[in-house]
Amino acid sequence: MDHAIIEKYAAPVPRYTSYPTAPHFTSEVDNATYTSWVKDLGEGDRLSLYVHIPFCDRLCWFCGCNTKQTLKYAPVKAYMKRVHKEIEMISKLVKPAAIVTAVHLGGGSPTLLEPSDLELLGAKMRGAFQFADDAEISIEIDPSDVTPEKIEGMVAFGMTRASIGVQDFSKKVQEAINRPQSFEITRDVVFALRDAGIKSINLDVLYGLPFQTTERLLETVDKTLSLRPDRIALFGYAHVPWMKTHQKMIKDDTLPGTIERFEHAIMAGDRLADAGYDRIGFDHFALPSDSMAKAAADGTLRRNFQGYTVDNSDALIGFGGSAIGQTKNGYVQNIVATGQYQAAIDNGDLAIAKGFELSDVDRARGWVIEKLMCDFKFDIDQFVQCFGDLAPTILNDAGYIAAADQDDFVYITHDTFGLSDKGKPFVRAIAAKFDTYFGQGNARHSKAV
Template sequence: MQDILVERLKKPTPRYTSYPTAPHFHDGIGPEQYEGWLKALAHGSTLSLYVHIPFCDRLCWFCGCTTKQTNKYKPVERYLQSLYREIGTIGRLTGSRAKVNALHLGGGSPTMLSPEDFERLRAIIDAHFEFTANAEISIEMDPNDLDEDKYDAMAAFGVTRASLGVQDFDERVQAAINRPQTFEQTREVVDAMRARGVGSVNLDMLYGLPHQSLETIDDTVAKIIELDPDRIALFGYAHVPWMKKHQKMIDETRLPGVKERFEQASHAARLLAENGYHSIGMDHFARPHDTLSKADKSGALNRNFQGYTVDNADALIGLGASSIGRLPQGYVQNTPSTHDYQRRVDQDGGLAVVRGLELTGDDRMRAWLIERLMCDFQFSSSELTSRFGACANSVISEACAIAAADEDRLFVQDCDTFKVTESGRPYVRTIAAEFDRYLKRGTGRHSVSV
């Protein structure tokens, strides 16, 4: 029965880190609109900053991020000058009306930055933004970039959470994705960050990789458990070579099929649960003490472009090439080209937005509903009505029809509440897609949902 479900429900769907999703952004939103939206932020607003460093010194073939390989530091230095200018521009536009409660450094490999540039970046951010007392500062790390001076620089920067990709510890799998990384290297990073007072460590693991098997999953999970991370993200490898050309380096004949992917995900999830990790959403796990677990239990879990999060800021400000921002009025995205980003920031007033989307009332309602499905696996029709008024009636009718037509009972109605059942949770992306009014317009291609 499960094999039949997997085969039927494997269709490509978004990961719903936003709604509407990025393929539906358009070039009708530019710097002018963005400037107006920033100036309109209310006094007392909270901000989340995402800083994108789009460089790596080695290109991992599985990667779905917007990044480019460089073996020289000069392009990074040049890029940082434009990044500093964008930070200054946005800081002046938001003024003293808002405070930062989260900062995330992503990539690419932000750990490529020199210790001196870590210090400079923090100084420039501090010159233009004020942080709340308990702001979370997180960074994505590549063990191959690191040494003692960089560990010290990240500690001085104020990092509170370190995120480290593991993928799979099997050497054959690593060779097939061009990501050599030993267990000893990984342990060294975890120990070094904890020794410097970083309170939370996150490890990312992938399933669905070439040559991966239940045996490699067993070994990788066992080693991850030995490192005792506070959080674990268990992502399915998204094979999208039409978007990420370097993925063509991966031998598709060695990729597991959809049935094997499902078995790998289920097996890893079971092992993590047996070792005391609380399951969160569709692909995260955390120790009971972690803030993500606490948010999940209290109904305060959120989802944004970084995945599941406790971040509830009023606005997400994307800084750097290709970064996406979310404001009360809608979404904005910077140009993905580092060259074009630098030109626009340096010559066109300090902003590099080239596309986005202004939210309608229906967008906001469906965004809330989809986020609650992705986070809580349920939503209340009365809360939907309380938030969005009579407009909610049409969506509630849709939900009733979807539940009534679901003979597999993956999505059901229970009085006031619509729920994704336990057996439906692996397919939550497919269920959420039923409420996506943009998906059927045929814009954008996505990875399989299983």
């Protein structure tokens, strides 16, 4: 592909795990707002629960998550007590018949939790909410934290899917991002999880890392493929040192340039597809037998703050510092600083710092953006049926976007707006054209490729 076109569409844009995106959340949405939103959930609504564990025993320099390093366990234990209390507070607002269909533990490193604390968390959650028998329960795993006892604890917690960070197996790259993790450690954890009965395993691989070359990246991809995970996320490293100051440890001149980064993404993706994985959106891959591949095939794939998902819940309830939630009314985010989060909970308050209340126009544009991010197209008749009088203005936008396209990236027919194969790698940039908030304020984003 022409390098000028790549540079043109690689300009920073959001990742669109929500619409509007988090930089547009405001303090106008507060504890009282969220309380009313949770009370507004229906009797039979499906709930997805997210628990944020913002602690690691090492600080990886590439990390873009809200986390902090601790070498002592006492702060983790104290923090979890507040999470338990928050769970109890929220559960009293939710109608009893609401049912939990998904749980995700993220971080940080959830595997930092001792088995006894993981068991207690599970008991608190199941005591507070009604769980579906087939609820998907996923945990983000740092292999360096894993012991046989912790695997037993995760199985007892009910884990059905494990998500393991790989990043890159090259020693030079690992040194540059402060993430030592051998292939052998990762392999042994994958095997142990399978021996324990965990049938769904996801591995995360990053491109765009310091000192990453084509040879190093493809070697990592091949080693990842040798483990035959059910899903593989091929993320582009988001270099945002103005927001995550520890990323300043990664020098700009060690990073691949825009063209090299794009070529790495294409080559790695092709290697995964050639190995029998279905392409899911712009950065996920799954075996055809996996539920995510099936969702992509039948048009039910979704996107939320964890990225691509099969989670079709009516509300996402977040617990812990910085956790983000979503209801039909809008989005909320908890206080980021763990000390302030805990103080709010100790005071008997919810810990909402900010959020966004959705308008009908927001819902309509969000629907279009999510369809593009998941399916690379949207059905015009379906859009009109869902949003009625709101549709014409947005469809006019679609017409202008298609008319202005000089690179054959998009197309529009009487019933479909979509992206060509050439345009699919740049779906974030195309989606941004439907975003009326993009460019407002001082928000800065990572590269679109």
